[in-house]
Amino acid sequence: MLQKLRIVLFCFCSVFASESLVSNFTFAVARGPSTGTLWVLSRGDAGSGVTLVTLVPGESQVNVVSMQSDYFDQEKTAVHDGIFSDVTGETRRTPFIYTEKLGFVLPMFGLDSIDSFRNPEGIFSVKTSRVLETPLDEPLVEVDSAYSFPMAKSIGSFAYDTSTSVLWISRGILGLERYDVSASVIDPKTSYFMLNGENGSLDTLSRNVKIKASEHPPIYGLALHPETSMLWLGTEKGLYHQTAARSFKKIDALSDLRITGVWIGGSPVQVIVEASAREKSVTKSSLWRSWNGSDFKEVVFRDTLGKIQKNVYDKADYSVSNVAFIQNKAFLAVQTIEGSISGLLKLDSLGAIPWSYSRQWLYDVNAGVLNSNSILTSVAAIPLTDSIMGLAVSSYGSGISVSADSGLTWSHILNQAAVKGDLGSIRMVPSVIVAGGESLVAYKVGKPSKITIEVFSYDMRRVRTIVKGAPREKNAVRSSKATEDFWDGYDEHGRPCAMGIYYVRVKDNHGHVGWGKVMTLGGNKK
Amino acid sequence: MKKIALFCLLLVAFVYADKKAMLGSFDGFVERMGASAHELGRGNTGSADTAAQPGAYWNPALLSFKTQLAYNLHAEKRDLDRAGGSLGVEGRVGKRMGVGFAMLYRGDHSFDVVSDDDETLGNTSPYFTIMYLGFAYRVSRRDGIGVSFSMSYDNLNISEYYDDISLVDSYRSPVSFNLGWVRQWNKKWSTSVVIRNLSFSKNLSAVWTRNPSTDNSVISTEGVRPKVLQIGLGYRSMLFGKPISAWMEALDYQIADTLLAFDPDRHVWTGRVGFEYEVIPQGSVSIGMNDMNFSLGLGYQFNIRIGKKRWPFDVSYALLYESKANLWNPLSFAVRGWIP
Numbered sequence: 001m002l003q004k005l006r007i008v009l010f011c012f013c014s015v016f017a018s019e020s021l022v023s024n025f026t027f028a029v030a031r032g033p034s035t036g037t038l039w040v041l042s043r044g045d046a047g048s049g050v051t052l053v054t055l056v057p058g059e060s061q062v063n064v065v066s067m068q069s070d071y072f073d074q075e076k077t078a079v080h081d082g083i084f085s086d087v088t089g090e091t092r093r094t095p096f097i098y099t100e101k102l103g104f105v106l107p108m109f110g111l112d113s114i115d116s117f118r119n120p121e122g123i124f125s126v127k128t129s130r131v132l133e134t135p136l137d138e139p140l141v142e143v144d145s146a147y148s149f150p151m152a153k154s155i156g157s158f159a160y161d162t163s164t165s166v167l168w169i170s171r172g173i174l175g176l177e178r179y180d181v182s183a184s185v186i187d188p189k190t191s192y193f194m195l196n197g198e199n200g201s202l203d204t205l206s207r208n209v210k211i212k213a214s215e216h217p218p219i220y221g222l223a224l225h226p227e228t229s230m231l232w233l234g235t236e237k238g239l240y241h242q243t244a245a246r247s248f249k250k251i252d253a254l255s256d257l258r259i260t261g262v263w264i265g266g267s268p269v270q271v272i273v274e275a276s277a278r279e280k281s282v283t284k285s286s287l288w289r290s291w292n293g294s295d296f297k298e299v300v301f302r303d304t305l306g307k308i309q310k311n312v313y314d315k316a317d318y319s320v321s322n323v324a325f326i327q328n329k330a331f332l333a334v335q336t337i338e339g340s341i342s343g344l345l346k347l348d349s350l351g352a353i354p355w356s357y358s359r360q361w362l363y364d365v366n367a368g369v370l371n372s373n374s375i376l377t378s379v380a381a382i383p384l385t386d387s388i389m390g391l392a393v394s395s396y397g398s399g400i401s402v403s404a405d406s407g408l409t410w411s412h413i414l415n416q417a418a419v420k421g422d423l424g425s426i427r428m429v430p431s432v433i434v435a436g437g438e439s440l441v442a443y444k445v446g447k448p449s450k451i452t453i454e455v456f457s458y459d460m461r462r463v464r465t466i467v468k469g470a471p472r473e474k475n476a477v478r479s480s481k482a483t484e485d486f487w488d489g490y491d492e493h494g495r496p497c498a499m500g501i502y503y504v505r506v507k508d509n510h511g512h513v514g515w516g517k518v519m520t521l522g523g524n525k526k
Numbered sequence: 527m528k529k530i531a532l533f534c535l536l537l538v539a540f541v542y543a544d545k546k547a548m549l550g551s552f553d554g555f556v557e558r559m560g561a562s563a564h565e566l567g568r569g570n571t572g573s574a575d576t577a578a579q580p581g582a583y584w585n586p587a588l589l590s591f592k593t594q595l596a597y598n599l600h601a602e603k604r605d606l607d608r609a610g611g612s613l614g615v616e617g618r619v620g621k622r623m624g625v626g627f628a629m630l631y632r633g634d635h636s637f638d639v640v641s642d643d644d645e646t647l648g649n650t651s652p653y654f655t656i657m658y659l660g661f662a663y664r665v666s667r668r669d670g671i672g673v674s675f676s677m678s679y680d681n682l683n684i685s686e687y688y689d690d691i692s693l694v695d696s697y698r699s700p701v702s703f704n705l706g707w708v709r710q711w712n713k714k715w716s717t718s719v720v721i722r723n724l725s726f727s728k729n730l731s732a733v734w735t736r737n738p739s740t741d742n743s744v745i746s747t748e749g750v751r752p753k754v755l756q757i758g759l760g761y762r763s764m765l766f767g768k769p770i771s772a773w774m775e776a777l778d779y780q781i782a783d784t785l786l787a788f789d790p791d792r793h794v795w796t797g798r799v800g801f802e803y804e805v806i807p808q809g810s811v812s813i814g815m816n817d818m819n820f821s822l823g824l825g826y827q828f829n830i831r832i833g834k835k836r837w838p839f840d841v842s843y844a845l846l847y848e849s850k851a852n853l854w855n856p857l858s859f860a861v862r863g864w865i866p
Contacts, residue, residue, distance in 0.1 A: 522747025
């Protein structure tokens with residue numbers, strides 16, 4: 001198929017020099033062009049864009065050396081509007097890949113008829129300093145009416161074959177797109193294929209053909225086996241793996257499942273598969289794994305005592321955002337619909353590794369992975385040095401976190417406005433909330449302190465004591481403890497405070513006092 | 527005097543009572559904070575003083591004792607960028623009636639709008655007002671009754687910073703009403719009863735729903751302005767040949783959308799007490815306590831002759847210490863005058 005290619009170059013030299021993330025609302029992290037660098041995708045109030053972060057691991061934490069950001073066109077983004085609200089796994093993540101030839105590759109969404117970013121239009125790619133916006137023309141085919149909505153053709157995942165310089169893109173009902181940059185990155189050769197569900201053949205998509213989902217199942221998940229360079233396809237009707245040039249075989253154990261994600265990596269090689277389907281207004285998800293070539297089995301969840309727990313994953317509406325592999329461990333970023341629960345799931349040879357009794361398997365803000373109680377949106381393995389493979393996660397509101405010790409300790413990297421030391425200024429983030437929201441009380445102490453935080457109404461009546469005499473360490477930027485130092489708009493007894501402005505007093509045990517301001521729009525009782 | 531001392535003890539007991547209901551969580555702070563520096567200097571007491579202004583706010587029954595057209599203007603700045611004030615006009619209608627208007631204002635003139643992304647989007651000035659229109663009737667030489675209708679208007683001034691949400695800035699409450707009675711027993715004693723924040727709903731409660739967004743992207747909230755029973759007592763006497771007065775008020779805030787709630791957890795009791803003494807001719811000093819806020823006031827009366835008429839003025843100053851927050855507020859001024 002002839003691909004009409006339009007390359008739009010954006011060169012924002014001044015923007016690119018900014019030393020901050022595009023936004024703290026990040027959706028993907030990927031290894032960068034060199035060791036110690038990583039790409040971050042953000043979508044915030046100011047727009048969407050990418051940031052190249054250069055890191056260096058220190059003794060106790062990973063330090064930022066530099067950041068360079070670039071924005072996408074305001075009419076385009078890589079994060080579609082249904083990322084949290086869609087109900088099945090294939091569109092509840094932001095797919096990405098890093099390739100040497102193309103750089104950081106992301107899907108590109110434009111506005112649809114109701115001004116929502118739900119219209120798949122192509123891909124973004126950025127290598128060093130320029131974002132390339134590449135529209136992908138849609139093949140002239142007919143599809144079943146059930147798949148005629150734009151997001152049925154969105155990009156589900158990428159896989160890149162280094163030996164052939166071919167980028168494979170899963171496109172849902174449109175099947176597979178082959179994006180060949182072996183000859184030229186500027187003028188790639190593209191072609192579409194659809195999988196024959198019956199015989200496993202990969203058929204070229206012809207002009208004006210009618211795609212029947214019953215015969216050619218939509219392809220959502222896609223991965224390249226690192227040892228065999230064979231493709232694995234997660235489809236509406238099961239999991240397929242490549243056996244020859246254009247031949248695929250179905251995995252019998254998963255033949256009845258709607259496979260929405262496939263990830264392969266690690267040593268020994270693990271194949272992790274996500275099944276996600278909507279049944280009677282309920283999303284059913286399951287997580288499967290093949291360990292070192294063995295048969296696929298549902299991932300086992302053990303508690304801290306080693307006892308197998310059932311109905312942990314498959315009874316929730318979890319979806320996997322991405323998987324990172326470091327040696328024999330897999331790190332899965334998972335979240336429920338609307339992100340009410342999210343975290344990092346760690347798998348070893350036995351299954352999910354528990355870490356606490358209460359929220360046994362999901363590593364989140366309580367495990368120090370995130371800086372605040374926000375949704376964990378993705379994960380990636382990044383080489384920090386020649387000998388250290390780091391782990392990075394993105395989050396909805398807390399920037400990114402990076403670990404140099406396979407997830408034991410984390411460094412949090414996010415945009416933070418400066419506050420004055422010794423409680424010289426108090427910043428409420430955000431400063432406008434509704435009851436049930438969270439406004440972080442951001443302050444800074446110059447030495448270890450015992451902090452008391454109280455909320456007062458306009459007429460200086462105390463309505464809430466947030467913490468009293470809580471120990472806080474000094475910090476170069478902020479000393480706040482995000483899991484405790486926030487106001488949720490409620491008074492001492494769980495009643496939502498009346499709409500209005502409130503004053504937050506922070507006192508330490510060294511005689512310092514600071515005040516911040518926050519506005520609540522009210523809300524309902526807890 | 528023993529009765530007064532006992533009353534003061536009761537007030538203090540109310541102040542220290544540890545109740546579950548928390549007044550600060552509820553609507554109505556503009557009303558609770560009072561009006562005019564003169565009354566603020568003596569602990570925000572005014573409901574039993576026939577000279578208190580603006581009468582439409584303090585106790586609509588006071589309007590029945592007005593003899594001249596009067597006006598008052600109050601402005602104050604409190605710590606943490608809080609600005610407030612009030613405006614009142616009142617006068618006599620016929621031989622037995624009085625009418626008055628009052629507007630109370632509170633705002634914050636420097637509020638930083640900070641986004642979820644830790645960006646300062648701008649600086650704004652939210653404000654909150656409440657207006658009163660009062661009518662009174664002089665039932666007897668000693669008694670007056672009155673009613674005032676009130677309505678609040680708030681403006682949060684933040685919607686311009688949120689492009690992706692259709693936020694609503696301004697809110698107007700339905701009309702509520704306040705009933706008042708005052709009795710000047712003799713030259714020394716006066717008493718008052720005011721019932722505030724009644725409305726025309728089923729439970730006579732001032733309840734309204736506020737919807738912060740036009741696209742329903744932000745959850746709506748129901749506001750309840752507590753009903754208030756305010757009982758005032760005034761005593762005037764002479765000390766060293768100079769006028770001295772003592773003022774006390776007991777307030778019961780009912781934190782519930784019911785006609786009457788007998789559960790003590792749904793009531794907040796507070797008290798106010800103030801003393802005023804004319805230390806020099808036309809010049810007075812006052813002290814007071816409102817809940818746990820302490821105040822000191824100064825006042826001076828003078829006349830300005832314009833043409834053949836003498837125009838009386840009364841200027842006041844108040845210093846306020848908000849003890850729970852440890853804030854000193856030295857900037858509260860008011861002027862009131864009478865048109866001859």
